[in-house]
Amino acid sequence: MKLLFKKTDLSSIQLLKYLLCAAIAFGLILYKLGNLTGSLAAGETAAQPARNALHQIIVNPLFLLIKLLHLPIWYLSHDSTFVNRLPSAIAGLFLLLFFTILVRQWYGSKSAFFGFIMLATSPWYLHLSRLSLNDILFPLSLTILLLFYSQWQQRDSMVWFWLSPIINGLVLFTPGFIWFSLIGLIWQRPEYKTSWEKLGLLRKLGWLMLWPVTTLLLIYAFWHNTQLLYSWAGLPQHFASLQGIARNIGSVWTHILFRGFQSPLIGLGYLPLVNVFTTSMALVGGYFYVSHWRATRSKVIFSLILVGTILSGIGGPVSNSINMPVIFLLAAGGIGYLLHEWLKVFPRNPLAKYAGYSLITLSITISVIYNTHQFYIAWPHNTATKIAFSHRN
DSSP states (O other): OHHHHHHHHHHHHHHHHHHHHHHHHHHHHHTTTTTSSSSOOHHHHHHSOOTTHHHHHHHOOTTHHHHHHHHHHHHHTOOOHHHHHHHHHHHHHHHHHHHHHHHHHHHOHHHHHHHHHHHHTOHHHHHHHSSSOSTTHHHHHHHHHHHHHHHHHHSOOHHHHHHHHHHHHHHTTSTTHHHHHHHHHHHTHHHHHHHHHHSOHHHHHHHHHHHHHHTHHHHHHHHHOTTHHHHHTTOOSSOOOHHHHHHHHHHHHHHHHTOOOOOTTTOOTTOOSSOHHHHHHHHHHHHHHHHTTTSHHHHHHHHHHHHHHHHHHTTSSOOGGGGHHHHHHHHHHHHHHHHHHHHHHSSSOHHHHHHHHHHHHHHHHHHHHHHHHIIIIIHHHSHHHHHHTOOOO
């Protein structure tokens, strides 16, 4: 009975933690979702479904997941700012959930909690999740792909093999994700080979047929409009000069981590897209992966950084938001690495142990206060923001 009581009490504490995290996530996403800014911005209006939404999806199925979330708005004929932004908010909540599960799987529960707090309060994440834009699909699609392949590696099963055409088919509707799907296929090549060899001829044919079936809508759209291939591949319709492309690619991470002019829709003035604490932890996490560069996960991270940097720098439809999951994965890994090194130095000293956790907690608390003040107070009162969100339906 005593043991049973302890188990029940532990699960209750875990349930309380999950409920607290859910309350934080919903509160941050839904608080003044419809009226933090004066109205919709012009870019948000362009993202709304048209009256012939179904036809538009068939003609151009890119960003399919967010378009499907927008469909009920069309059926309800509802024009409120809150409802128009709700699909992005739902996508943002799924992004936060999948990201937290992924970090927990990679680094453990403590890093997952710290990573959750950092991402949930990041102005960049809040902008993407609280505006009626397609950009939220870039980090969401990448997180889905990473989580899927990580789950497959942790729990090797034929189920994941059969799910792979479906998962890849879904993310392929997001521009530029053909390249990330290829990274996943290369990463998971041994598992694909092992699962393939277990199948008979008919099942092999069935599995191969799943790939075109899941992307049938894309194939139909390409057949009628070959220009969509550029956007689908993450490429611009017209390339800039080599010098211009090199300059843009070179400035991608400076813009994200240190300084760069921000659109009023997703930032404030010349502030970087992530704060100093997140940048510091991401650099520590980057150092950890560089020092273990032979590991498969390190190669995957470096591949994602390379492809994400190129796609977001060449001027195509892929925005800097594609790099967001990598930044916060590195930051969560950096926190885990620091705590691990700290506890190696003081393995048996409880005072030093709690001092280390207290310093991390204090740093994250300061980061949270800074982030929330920037997004909920400074940004909506900025003159450029007021002008950008002066559009009337």
